[in-house]
Amino acid sequence: MFVAATEREDLNMLSCLLAKREGARRTVALVYQTELEHVVQNTGVDTLINPKRVAVTAILNRATATEEIEALEELQGGEASIREFLVKANNGLAGKSIAKLGLPEGSMVALINRGGEPLFPDEDEVLRGGDHLLVFTLKGQLPALEKLFR
Incomplete structure (x- = not known):
């Protein structure tokens, strides 16, 4: 698994695509702009993570946490x-x-x-x-x- 988690979305995406080409079975890239999530969904990167979305979900999860x-x-x-x-x-x-x-x-x-x-x-x-x-x-x-x- 390859995870690209820099502050630059373009670098994260490119790194994941290169890792895929070099044989990575799964790739994960951080994206920061919510509108980019939909644009880059079919680029070959397996998983896109938006820290803002993760943060909002984490806040909501606090109410139901064990x-x-x-x-x-x-x-x-x-x-x-x-x-x-x-x-x-x-x-x-x-x-x-x-x-x-x-x-x-x-x-x-x-x-x-x-x-x-x-x-x-x-x-x-x-x-x-x-x-x-x-x-x-x-x-x-x-x-x-x-x-x-x-």
């Missing part, structure tokens, strides 16, 4: 989604590296919010209690992913 599963956002036709999970000190995940979490296939930790600071982790990153994780996943993997964080 203790561990904090937010969700369905992506392009519902085939993929983003989930926000809280790592609690006592849920068995704190102290584990991302590689040892046992994430379902088709899932990846894209961002950790640790004490208000964003962190783009690699698989060796060790989770801490209080970390908020943004996890991309394919729709079919949601039950296994949610079970992992409960």
Whole structure:
């Protein structure tokens, strides 16, 4: 999976198209202008993420959040989604590296919010209690992913 998350939409789109050409199985690009989401939907980039839309959905999700599963956002036709999970000190995940979490296939930790600071982790990153994780996943993997964080 290739994720392009720069501040430049044009660079994100181009990077994803090049990654596809080089063999990336799935690509994800950040787009900031809502009107561009519709324009670039059929360009070959698998998933487009608009941070504004994600933020609005996150705000709405706060009203329906459980203790561990904090937010969700369905992506392009519902085939993929983003989930926000809280790592609690006592849920068995704190102290584990991302590689040892046992994430379902088709899932990846894209961002950790640790004490208000964003962190783009690699698989060796060790989770801490209080970390908020943004996890991309394919729709079919949601039950296994949610079970992992409960």
